[in-house]
Amino acid sequence: MDKSWMTMGKTPNGRLSHPYIEGVNAFINSARAVVDLSGNIPCPCIHCVNCYRQSPQIVRIHLLHRGIMQSYINWYNHGEPRVLNKNIHDNEMSDGDHMDGIDALVDDRIRGEPRNATEDEEVRHFDKLEEDAKRELYPGCTDYSILKFVIEMLNVKVMTNLSNKGLDMMLELLTKVLPKGTKQVLA
Known part of the structure; x- marks a missing residue:
């Protein structure tokens, strides 16, 4: 899908460009394939940053009024597959973005490369984050993990x-x- 619309935004007279509006509409139509049980999708506007799920209509409004995150190039939250190219340099992802610390740790762990003491601490921190992403906020809570x-x-x-x-x-x-x-989580 063409993503050039993401950077177009407003025209010199302050109105939204026609290609931007068409791009938002195409994005929403494509993202409808990944609605949850409530009919919502993650909102990639610059305020929600894919942390909040909204109806496609609200996401459209947010994208038109607020704009889309410019760093959201691979739309993996909206149906695009996560792509890693095996022939990339150590510090680059296939879409040209540099790996952040967590991605690099995961990559090192998969390849089994040796780590120093600082990296071991980062791995423990990553493992805790991964564990918190799976743990319920409180017994019986299915909507929120501790990390969320x-x-x-x-x-x-x-x-x-x-x-x-x-x-x-x-x-x-x-x-x-x-x-x-819940007290043990929030304390």
């Missing part, structure tokens, strides 16, 4: 300019109202 909850709380903190004290107060309140098994 933490990411969404941090997103709320950043998007609302919430102070650390405000976030701590919210978490303290949540420990009081959520089921008992």
Whole structure:
């Protein structure tokens, strides 16, 4: 699918370019293939950054008003396969983006390359993240993993300019109202 529309945005007179609007519409039509049970898809606008699932209509509005994340080149959250080229250099992915630390760790781990003490600590950190992505927020909670909850709380903190004290107060309140098994997660 043509992705050149992503960088077009507004015309000099401040209106959205026709190719951008057509691109958004084509993206939404393509993304409808991966709707969840509620009929929602991840929203790749610059505010939601694929962390929030919205109806295709809301995603369209967000993309038209806010714009799409410019770094979202491989639309793997919207049906495109994740592609890794075996013939790439150590620090590059097939779409030209550089690997971040986690991707490099996974790549090293798969190839079985030796690591130093710092890398071992990073691997333990990655393993904990992977474990938290699989653990329920509290017993019986199927909508949120620990990792998803933490990411969404941090997103709320950043998007609302919430102070650390405000976030701590919210978490303290949540420990009081959520089921008992949650206290160990939020503490």
